[in-house]
Amino acid sequence: MNKLSQNDMEHLVDLVQRGEITANEANVMKVKMARFVIVTKLDANLRSVLNAAVKSGELGHKKKDGHKPEVYFHPNFEHLANEERNLAEKRAFEAIAGVLGTGR
Structure with a gap:
């Protein structure tokens, strides 16, 4: 999963604290800086x-599709989001196979 560096997070927090951007704008910037964010649960706001x-x-x-998770992404990095969704689906299938005893 793609995560922001500590410096990037501190930069966003600083911008919000100085009143240069809102918390909502910071959340959008966070997704753009991280390139993509896999979503499992989100606050309604x-x-x-x-x-x-x-x-x-x-x-x-991209909405959840079977075992592929929901994802928000920077428009220029859709290919990275697709790749991560495919990996998540593969891991889910491997976990299911392991539980069923059909794994390697």
């Missing part, structure tokens, strides 16, 4: 902020 960014074209979004 955060989901609406990210969906508004999708509608405005700032972010891309």
Whole structure:
């Protein structure tokens, strides 16, 4: 999973604390800086902020599809989001196979 560096997180927090951006803008910037974010659970307010960014074209979004997780991503890095979703699906299938005893 793609995560932000400590410096990037501190930069976003600093911008919010100085009043240069809102917390909602920081959340959108966080996704853009990380290139993609795999989603399992989201607060309703955060989901609406990210969906508004999708509608405005700032972010891309792919819904959960079978065992592929939901993802928000920077539009220029859709290929990375697709790759991570495929890896997550593969890990899920391997876990299921392991439980069923059909693994290696």
